[in-house]
């Protein structure tokens with residue numbers, strides 16, 4: 201299913217972290233592609249979601265061994281890019297919102313300085329132009345008093361505000377792909393939805409691609425076009441969000457069954473069943489190889 | 495409403511400053527109490543030091559009363575307090591001059607040395623620490639580890655003697671002990687007490703270069719220790735900052751690596767480094783006793799050593815108070831800088 205306006209193609213990505221106790225094979229032979237759509241990346245903790253996102257930006261620590269047949273963005277092979285060429289892609293073309301705004305903003309610089317910096321890096325404009333743009337962007341993430349917020353330091357803003365600032369910062373250079381790594385999991389439930397709505401609006405308005413990393417299968421299903429289910433560094437299944445509840449894959453079914461459901465209030469929640477055979481590549485190829493890799 | 499708020503904030507700030515001043519005052523009082531008690535505890539009789547051991551009992555008693563030593567201890571302390579606050583540390587037995595005057599005369603020599611040494615520590619130690627942190631396990635990291643290890647383990651007097659032997663005695667590249675060559679001594683009249691400044695003020699450039707030349711060895715030597723400390727602290731602060739999430743954010747934005755390192759990471763290290771630099775400067779002011787002795791450097795360290803060797807209690811206690819006050823002052827200064835530069839502490 202190769203789309204006309206394809207943004208990203210990842211083929212057979214492997215990520216290995218060498219360690220004295222033996223290598224950690226964090227991601228094994230995963231492949232997927234992405235157009236101007238919202239795609240959810242779901243899996244348990246440690247299944248390799250974050251490292252996949254960082255590998256696309258080529259921002260894993262230097263000791264990580266990353267190999268792939270292909271990581272291409274708009275037809276350009278990111279694997280062959282120099283550090284300098286990558287810097288022109290980062291922020292400008294592919295950006296990333298991280299989990300906790302408390303740690304992902306520089307504590308000694310004002311919010312305004314940090315957002316402006318993201319803009320200035322890619323378009324050589326004066327500080328005052330960048331400031332104007334920043335104020336506009338703060339308004340776009342529905343901050344009502346941008347002039348005041350511009351001057352605040354990260355410790356002076358709430359979590360929800362912090363994450364909106366992060367979104368503003370990552371979208372200001374108008375990238376075509378945004379990776380959002382659990383952007384709402386550090387927030388209060390009440391502000392989670394607000395932040396998601398803002399993210400959703402902006403991504404849709406600007407016609408961007410989105411990789412939305414999350415633990416929350418229901419959220420992803422309601423929010424994304426397609427869902428990639430990961431387990432133990434492998435892709436279990438890629439499925440249209442609308443078809444998720446009809447999935448026949450045992451792991452996906454297991455994940456779905458673990459969700460509390462209103463009508464089944466008296467049932468015991470089932471525990472997740474994991475089968476090591478799923479981690480064996482041949483297992484899937486011998487079963488229904490077409491269904492998995494899209 | 496806003497007026498009320500600013501008023502409230504002002505009140506809070508005033509209260510904070512008051513609390514701060516109170517703490518400073520208590521610390522200073524503690525310092526004076528300790529020096530006072532030391533002065534009473536040491537087995538040196540201050541009366542005997544004045545009247546001599548051949549004086550009769552009557553003369554001795556009269557002197558004792560004249561010095562106020564018959565009064566209760568707390569009254570003696572109050573008298574001591576008021577005289578110290580007026581800058582009266584008594585007279586030095588050794589130089590027969592007021593101790594305060596002596597200290598004013600010798601202190602600039604120490605300051606000059608400590609200042610240059612700290613500059614060396616900053617300008618070599620900080621880049622070394624940053625590069626070691628960025629390129630962990632790299633060549634420079636190993637170099638700086640060895641340099642630091644030597645800085646911690648080698649006694650300074652040994653290094654100083656070694657340096658004198660090599661660069662002065664053997665190679666004759668650098669001058670020997672003293673602040674200037676003997677024939678330049680006493681030509682410029684001290685105005686600030688800083689040889690480099692006084693010689694410029696007097697227009698004596700030859701003396702300026704000579705003084706600078708004399709400063710190289712002791713300042714580098716002291717600076718070496720300060721550099722070892724500063725680079726080690728810089729390295730560990732930087733390693734800590736470089737693994738923070740906001741560094742990844744900066745990289746995601748496409749910020750150039752040198753800006754990530756010097757702008758973002760170092761920007762967060764600079765604040766704790768203020769304290770490190772201040773402490774190492776303070777340590778040089780009091781800790782250069784050995785260096786000053788070896789280099790015949792007429793500073794506070796040498797003065798203190800001579801007073802100690804001659805049981806000149808007034809001079810010893812006076813110097814102690816001065817060093818202690820300076821330490822206190824440096825701490826206050828770095829605290830204030832901290833509050834100015836760290837948005838979280840404001």
Ligand SMILES: Nc1ncnc2c1ncn2[C@@H]1O[C@H](COP(=O)(O)OP(=O)(O)OP(=O)(O)O)[C@@H](O)[C@H]1O
Nearest residue numbers: 217224226243244245246247248249250251252261
């Ligand atoms: N810097 C690293 N060094 C060594 N191992 C790492 C590193 N980063 C990740 N890993 C390993 O890679 C695996 C996948 O990690 P990753 O962070 O991608 O998981 P995740 O799916 O994002 O989990 P979570 O939902 O908890 O965020 C884990 O086993 C982790 O231990």
Ligand SMILES: [Mg+2]
Nearest residue numbers: 249250251381
């Ligand atoms: Mg993660």
